[in-house]
Amino acid sequence: MSSPSSASPATASVGTASASSTAHESLPAAARRQAGGLARALVTPSYPATPLLAGSSRRWRRRAPYALAMLLTAILVPVAAQLLSEDYEVSGGLATLLGLAQATPLLLAVTRPLQAWWLVFLADVTTALVVLGTSDLHHRVWPWQPPAIVGYLFLLLALALREPRRTLVAVWLVTGGAGLFLGMVSETKSDGSNVLLFVLSGVVLLVGGALRERGDVQRRLAEQETISEAERAHRTLLEERARIARELHDVVAHHMSVITVQADSAPYRIGGLPPEAEREFGTIAATARESLAEMRRLLGVLRSEETRGERTPQPGLRQVPQLVEATVRAGIPTELSIGDDVAGLGALPQAVDLSAYRIVQEALANVVRHAPGAATRVSVSTAEDGSGLTLLIVNGPPAEAPAKPLETSGTGHGLVGMVERVRLVDGMLDTGPLPDGGFRVAARLPLVDPDRPEETDL
Numbered sequence: 387m388s389s390p391s392s393a394s395p396a397t398a399s400v401g402t403a404s405a406s407s408t409a410h411e412s413l414p415a416a417a418r419r420q421a422g423g424l425a426r427a428l429v430t431p432s433y434p435a436t437p438l439l440a441g442s443s444r445r446w447r448r449r450a451p452y453a454l455a456m457l458l459t460a461i462l463v464p465v466a467a468q469l470l471s472e473d474y475e476v477s478g479g480l481a482t483l484l485g486l487a488q489a490t491p492l493l494l495a496v497t498r499p500l501q502a503w504w505l506v507f508l509a510d511v512t513t514a515l516v517v518l519g520t521s522d523l524h525h526r527v528w529p530w531q532p533p534a535i536v537g538y539l540f541l542l543l544a545l546a547l548r549e550p551r552r553t554l555v556a557v558w559l560v561t562g563g564a565g566l567f568l569g570m571v572s573e574t575k576s577d578g579s580n581v582l583l584f585v586l587s588g589v590v591l592l593v594g595g596a597l598r599e600r601g602d603v604q605r606r607l608a609e610q611e612t613i614s615e616a617e618r619a620h621r622t623l624l625e626e627r628a629r630i631a632r633e634l635h636d637v638v639a640h641h642m643s644v645i646t647v648q649a650d651s652a653p654y655r656i657g658g659l660p661p662e663a664e665r666e667f668g669t670i671a672a673t674a675r676e677s678l679a680e681m682r683r684l685l686g687v688l689r690s691e692e693t694r695g696e697r698t699p700q701p702g703l704r705q706v707p708q709l710v711e712a713t714v715r716a717g718i719p720t721e722l723s724i725g726d727d728v729a730g731l732g733a734l735p736q737a738v739d740l741s742a743y744r745i746v747q748e749a750l751a752n753v754v755r756h757a758p759g760a761a762t763r764v765s766v767s768t769a770e771d772g773s774g775l776t777l778l779i780v781n782g783p784p785a786e787a788p789a790k791p792l793e794t795s796g797t798g799h800g801l802v803g804m805v806e807r808v809r810l811v812d813g814m815l816d817t818g819p820l821p822d823g824g825f826r827v828a829a830r831l832p833l834v835d836p837d838r839p840e841e842t843d844l
Contacts, residue, residue, distance in 0.1 A: 424556040431500040432549055438496050441605075451496045451544070458540055462489035466533040473526060474517045484513045488534050495544040503557060506541055507564070510534045514568055523575040529568040530579040538583065539590050546594025554591045561587050619802075626803045630810060633700055633740055638681065646674040702739035703728070703766065706746055710764060713750045718762055718781075720750070725767035731833070734775070738831045741807040742766070742777055745815075748803050749779035749827040759785025760824065768833070774813075775831045783823030804829065 438451040466485035470476040476484070487509035494502040514529035530538070546554055565580025649671035653664045703724075710722045734742075746764060753762050762781040769776060801817060804827070808815040813831040820826055 423552060424559070427550070427553040427556045428500075428560070430553075431498060435497045438544060438547055454540075455492045455496055458537060459489045459492050462492075462533045462537050466531065469531060469533060470513070470517070474520065474531075475522075476516065476520055480516070484509065484516065485533075488513060489537050492537055492541060495541050499541065499545040499548050500553065503541055503545055506538060507560070510538060511564055511568070518568075518572060518575070523572075527577055527579050528572075528575050529565065530583050535579065535583055535586070539586055542587050542590045543594045546591045547598045551595060551599075554595050558584075558588055558591050622802050623806070626806050629803075630806055642674050642678050642681070646671050646678070649674065700736070700740050701743045702736075703734065703742050705743060706764070706766065709743070709747055709750065713754065713762070716754050717759060718750070718753055719759075720762040720764060723763070723765045723767075727768045727772070728766055728775070731768065731772075731775075734833065735811075738775060738811050738833060741811055741813075742775060742829075742831055744807055745777055745804050745827070745829050746779060748800055752800055752825070753779075753781045757781050757784040757825065769830070772833065774833055777827070777829040777831070779827040780820070781824050782820075 437448070439447050442448050463482075463485045466488055467478075467482040470481035470484055471478050474481075488506060491502040491505035491509070494505070510530060513531070513534065517523070517528060517531075542557070545557060549557075562584040565584050569576040569580050649667045652667045653659055659667075706724070707722060710720050713720045746766075750762065750764070753760055760781045760783060762779065765776075765778040767776045767778075768774065804815055804817070808829055808831070811831050813829060816826075816828040818826060
């Protein structure tokens, strides 16, 4: 019985031989796979059959491939027929037939270049064999005639602008293989046009393929930029909504705190309450406290490390004069007009008060960013029936020597934030440029909600 140590070298040698055998077998298999892939590429055209330059925005560019194909066909058919009949001693009918077979498939190259290549390739090979048996080829171009080379290169350019890289490699190898075969058939009659076509076809396929891939990359970048812009706009909208939700927390929390205090103190403020009423007030207070706790947990999710500064008391219309003063210091000549009826409104609904301030803030921040030095007017008034608050911010065109933007207190979301805040209070917003180059922001925020029941004190 052999020891484990003596058996291990033999096992290692067997494993090495097996691995070596597997490596030797993988090379032919890989070659067969590559050859099969190239063969499939030759018979699998790209789908759909979109015409060349179909994505161009200009009409003449979309029609240029058709015009060029028809022009080449109209020129190459008679030239090839005359060349074959006069220089290569091919009968007139056969020469015309071969000329048509070599050139007319170019009309198909605009939409189906791979199918057109098969037709032209077979026609060129057939022409070379026909010429080989019917004429004296000394001092003549063979196997490929000049008209055939011109049409073939145009066809390869159309092919390179449409088909993938594997197909182009397969076409190039088949072109070189056919030229090599014809050169071997009659070495003394070949003048090197097979080598010339092989080199030129490689250059055309390389340049055309590079142009196509560059166009594909640019298209994908444009699509990605469009997607990124849409995602950026959606993210801005979500961020503004989260900001509004954080600000409204303070408003709702204040009312919930008042409800809790009133419900807890009701048995002490109102004497002679029955036990059922006291239990009901206790339930109301407990529910309000539970709601406050849930709101604080939700606020913890909405807040991030960067939003700690938002925990300060929320501003309102009373802070608009300070906002205008800061804008003036930033180099924007700004006038503020607040109607006397606004001062007589008393305490505004907190959501309306906060939204009004934020709309004015965003409008002025946009003036500083996009129209520095422009004269600006801010007007705050109420509707005639007192049911709404009207905000109007109008700025003129930028000054010739714009001031340096200094205002950085805006949220950075501009019109998106205004739209969301107006939507929050069921108001209306109208924005747009002015004929003189300025901009106008008009908002109407309702002060009375017809669907809300009148509040009564507990």
